[in-house]
Amino acid sequence: MKTIKILTLGALAASMSFAAENAAITPVDQCRLALDDAKTNMPANAYAAKLTLAEGFGTLSALETIYADDDDSKLIPTFLENCKKYAEIAKLQGETQALQNHISENWEKRAATNRTIEAIQEQIGEARSGKVSDLEAEKQAIKAQKDKLEASKNEAMDKLNALQSQMIQVTKDARGIILSMSDILFDVGRATLKTDLMTSLAKIAGILSVYQQFDVSIEGNTDNTGSEEFNMTLSQQRAENVMNFLVEQGIAETRLTAKGLGMTMPIADNSTKEGRQKNRRVDLVITDRTQKVK
Amino acid sequence: MKAKIFASSLTLALAALTGCSGSQSGINRSLGQADATRSLVNETKLDAGITSNSYSKLVQAKALKDDGKIEEAQALAEQSELDMRLAIAKSENEKAKIEDKKLEEALRADEERKVLYQSILEKETKK
Numbered sequence: 094m095k096t097i098k099i100l101t102l103g104a105l106a107a108s109m110s111f112a113a114e115n116a117a118i119t120p121v122d123q124c125r126l127a128l129d130d131a132k133t134n135m136p137a138n139a140y141a142a143k144l145t146l147a148e149g150f151g152t153l154s155a156l157e158t159i160y161a162d163d164d165d166s167k168l169i170p171t172f173l174e175n176c177k178k179y180a181e182i183a184k185l186q187g188e189t190q191a192l193q194n195h196i197s198e199n200w201e202k203r204a205a206t207n208r209t210i211e212a213i214q215e216q217i218g219e220a221r222s223g224k225v226s227d228l229e230a231e232k233q234a235i236k237a238q239k240d241k242l243e244a245s246k247n248e249a250m251d252k253l254n255a256l257q258s259q260m261i262q263v264t265k266d267a268r269g270i271i272l273s274m275s276d277i278l279f280d281v282g283r284a285t286l287k288t289d290l291m292t293s294l295a296k297i298a299g300i301l302s303v304y305q306q307f308d309v310s311i312e313g314n315t316d317n318t319g320s321e322e323f324n325m326t327l328s329q330q331r332a333e334n335v336m337n338f339l340v341e342q343g344i345a346e347t348r349l350t351a352k353g354l355g356m357t358m359p360i361a362d363n364s365t366k367e368g369r370q371k372n373r374r375v376d377l378v379i380t381d382r383t384q385k386v387k
Numbered sequence: 388m389k390a391k392i393f394a395s396s397l398t399l400a401l402a403a404l405t406g407c408s409g410s411q412s413g414i415n416r417s418l419g420q421a422d423a424t425r426s427l428v429n430e431t432k433l434d435a436g437i438t439s440n441s442y443s444k445l446v447q448a449k450a451l452k453d454d455g456k457i458e459e460a461q462a463l464a465e466q467s468e469l470d471m472r473l474a475i476a477k478s479e480n481e482k483a484k485i486e487d488k489k490l491e492e493a494l495r496a497d498e499e500r501k502v503l504y505q506s507i508l509e510k511e512t513k514k
């Protein structure tokens with residue numbers, strides 16, 4: 094019971110001291126505190142807030158006068174309320190100005206960032222156009238090379254065409270240029286090359302030595318007279334002899350092949366004299382190595 | 388002596404009249420300003436709670452004026468106007484907060500774009 098009394102008295106004393114502390118804060122002090130609090134962290138350019146604060150301090154002066162005349166005046170609560178409202182408004186206006194300042198800074202940052210982006214975009218554009226130029230130059234070089242090869246091929250073709258005669262037929266098909274040499278250029282039934290053929294082959298060798306992109310496949314052919322075996326052997330020997338002659342003329346063996354096809358690849362009717370004449374031949378199939386690669 | 392008394396009485400009467408007219412013009416000014424602020428504020432969307440409270444105070448202030456309680460009326464008219472100014476300040480603060488937030492996001496997006504373009508540039512120049 095005694096303890097309860099002591100506790101009650103203690104609580105009473107504490108509440109009385111708290112009330113005394115509160116009573117010490119006059120309405121004038123409350124007004125000043127509110128205005129001083131509103132002043133804290135106010136941006137330098139918060140002019141509207143500063144004007145509001147000035148009005149608040151005017152109210153503080155009026156409140157001081159009223160309070161000094163009569164500390165129980167009915168006007169005091171309203172003046173104090175007004176003072177606090179000035180403080181509240183000024184604080185909000187200050188915060189708004191701080192936000193506006195931040196907004197302005199961010200607009201400047203955005204402008205700077207966008208200028209940087211534009212500069213980077215330009216650099217990307219330059220890097221890409223440089224590459225496009227390189228690529229374009231490469232394409233031009235390839236085209237020039239192709240044109241050169243084509244021109245060279247046409248030139249060679251013209252020269253090979255010039256060999257066209259009764260004994261040498263010049264044609265062109267998917268495989269390349271074909272020089273068909275009549276068997277008149279060989280001794281009958283033999284593989285020995287006649288002088289006329291050697292002259293023509295020497296000219297061909299001259300052309301091949303200039304136009305290095307050409308390879309030659311030498312194909313010996315016969316008509317259907319005689320045995321198959323004989324014809325195969327004869328056509329093989331004739332093809333090899335042509336090849337050997339070209340090698341003697343300085344053409345690299347690697348560019349040449351020789352094969353006997355016998356009577357397997359007729360180009361005309363073997364039942365007629367003219368047809369058989371056409372079928373007895375050695376074909377030089379001239380192919381462009383550069384095109385083969387592609 | 389009579390003349391002196393008369394002169395003194397006249398001076399006092401004039402002073403009283405001037406004071407009275409000063410208070411009248413003061414309250415009229417405060418009420419007029421509160422009224423004008425209210426009509427201006429009505430054109431915008433503000434905190435309805437604050438503005439209706441402000442209007443009640445204005446009505447009260449007018450009543451106090453009619454009762455001859457000039458100083459109280461003036462203080463309340465000022466408070467009515469302050470309520471509306473507070474509503475305006477709150478509204479402007481909210482708008483600024485929204486704008487600030489939007490701009491922060493836009494700036495962040497710009498920064499991301501910058502990083503992206505920088506990485507593209509690095510790739511383009513490395514190739």
